[in-house]
Amino acid sequence: MAEQGTTSPPRRRGRPPKGEAGDTKAALERAALGLFAKHGYAGTSIRAIARGVGLSESVLYAHFPSKRAVFEAVLSRYGPHGAAAVIDGLDPALAADDPAGFVRALVSAVMELWDTSDARLFMSLMARDGLTHDPSIVTDIDASVHRLAEVIDGWRAAGQVRDGLGDSDDLAWALLAPVGQTRVVYLHGDAAPERRRVAVERALRHAEFFVRTVLR
Known part of the structure; x- marks a missing residue:
């Protein structure tokens, strides 16, 4: 048990841990699936996909270089x-x-x-x-x-x-x-x-x- 008055070390900046990155990527793919199914590829924006899991566009781009890459990942997964x-x-x-x-x-x-x-x-x-x-x-x-x-x-x-x-x-x-x-x-x-x-x-x-x- 940690001693009273101590604080946990600050989280390092940069790439998230591998497990967390995988979870985020899967969540983005699932959010994209629902949006693509409802609005189609043309009717779905990168911003909407990111907001679907409460993230910024910059976080999405850390996992996918483009909307097409998200779409292809959805096809591959599902x-x-x-x-x-x-x-x-x-x-x-x-x-x-x-x-x-x-x-x-x-x-x-x-x-x-x-x-x-x-x-x-x-x-x-x-x-x-x-x-x-x-x-x-x-x-x-x-x-x-x-x-x-x-x-x-x-x-x-x-x-x-x-x-x-x-x-x-x-x-x-x-x-x-x-x-x-x-x-x-x-x-x-x-x-x-x-x-x-x-x-x-x-x-x-x-x-x-x-x-x-x-x-x-």
Whole structure:
């Protein structure tokens, strides 16, 4: 315990500690996400983003060189790359031993990830600013499809996939595309709980359809 009458040393000026800087950057990205989703890229200013977390523009510029850099950070943090991350986060033994269980777990986890408030705001941003064809979005989607195709290649080698259904990329797309469509249609920022429930149910039914039609 500090002795009475002592004071803590003054905080050094300059860059904030690494952990604090990371927290500030994440807070700025989240504030920007909400503003971009509501007002669009053109309608959102650097000042508004900074004020959204009670900071000055100079503090924002310590983390991002421009508004475009903030926008790209938002795309990177909240974009569709989540499906690939979910695949990598699932137990590899599940993929090897129980392909049907893997498909169900994958779709459930992806829908849980996409039904967060931030993920739904991102869908509103995509709709407002027409980001469906943005190169970074397309790259992330392709990465998820190719990552799942690698898993399906293992199922093929083990004789767990029906014959004559196309290559592994085709099958990965066949699983992920309808699931992604439920996100686009249902999981936006203003989605009511009932619509969100429908999205999850549709995605899970599609997972069961995939299991019945593709897996042995």
